[in-house]
Amino acid sequence: MADSENSRTLPAITRREENFENGAIEKLPYVIDRRNxxxxxxxxxxxxxxxxxxxxxxxxxxxxxxxxxxxxxxxxxxxxxxxxxxKLEAEMLEQAGGFPVAELQIVGSNQPVVVHSFAELNRLTQVDADQLSRSRTELRQRRKQWKKADKHLGYSDxxxxxxxxxxxxxxxxxxxxxxxxxxxxxxxxxxxxxxxxxxxxxxxxxxxxxxxxxxxxxxxxxxxxxxxxxxxxxxxxxx
Incomplete structure (x- = not known):
């Protein structure tokens, strides 16, 4: 069927200039499908x-x-x-070395826990003090790198x-x-x-x-x- 939504036929569509004074407006293509x-x-x-x-x-x-x-x-x-x-986000990740987050491996969990703030870290009661301290240092450093890259690239704007x-x-x-x-x-x-x-x-x-x-x-x-x-x-x- 010519107008089938799943038709694989795609005719060329020219971008003619519309000539309104003469009443001629660009015709619709014979086939209109998902791609166009x-x-x-x-x-x-x-x-x-x-x-x-x-x-x-x-x-x-x-x-x-x-x-x-x-x-x-x-x-x-x-x-x-x-x-x-x-585009800026890709450059940010390259310059900052990743998003401003910290990852923790919690016993009994197959996937690492990703935290975005110190408040989230403080709510992880099942994590020992040493791991929390290391994660705070990691988060602080990643935030510093992210802010430095952001100042250079203007990503937040x-x-x-x-x-x-x-x-x-x-x-x-x-x-x-x-x-x-x-x-x-x-x-x-x-x-x-x-x-x-x-x-x-x-x-x-x-x-x-x-x-x-x-x-x-x-x-x-x-x-x-x-x-x-x-x-x-x-x-x-x-x-």
Whole structure:
């Protein structure tokens, strides 16, 4: 089936420039599957929402079609911030020699106990005094190395930025979900936001996620046909 979610066929997708003045907007690929669903949806939404022939804003609350571009821009910022934080984290681990933690081997446990603070160490009543002393020294030294690397690389600032972007993105997404859509493209935008937020890897198999991914594709196809109808009607009226 051409539109099967598990289809292994992936046609080439060209990134043509949208020509809004002539009413020509990039066509959807014949096959939309897991590997291209979200990027295709993002390009499709960006083109349709920016279309000057689309619906005009009425007075009242901010519509979904104005929220989605802001949300998607913040989403891309978060992805970039996460990649940067991960890069810095790898450099931090190399410079500091590991995370600022201490490991203790407790009798009767097959796995070492990892502690992140002195308070956690003090709660380990089953550990003898000598081992606690060595672990405090280890934790203190690892923290010192971590802080030194952090001062050089700015890792804490990168973590804070990533968390702030994630918080703002969550707020934008929740507001968009509770905003009533006024047209098909706004429903499509809400579906895209929902799936990106909860199933970004398109891996969830339990209901309703496979069905929601199918519905996102269906909405894009419906909007594409509706757009073609509008363009044809406008052409006839202008002739």
């Amino acid at each position: 669903l979200l990027p295709v949806a993002a390009r499709f939404l960006s083109a349709r929402i920016a279309d000057p022939n689309g619906p005009r804003r009425a007075s009242g609350p901010t519509p979904v079609r104005e929220m989605w571009p802001r949300w998607y821009a913040r989403h891309k910022q978060l992805l970039e911030a996460t990649r940067f934080r991960q 990168a973590v804070t930025l990533e968390q702030e972007l994630a918080r703002h993105l969550g707020i934008l997404g929740r507001v968009m979900w509770i905003t009533r859509p006024s047209c098909l493209i706004e429903i499509t935008a809400k579906f895209h936001c929902l799936i990106v937020t909860h199933d970004p890897g398109l891996k969830l198999e339990e209901a309703p996620w496979p069905e929601l991914r199918t519905m996102l594709r269906d909405l894009m196809r419906m909007e594409e046909r509706a757009g073609e109808t509008r363009a044809c009607r406008s052409s006839l009226e202008a002739s």
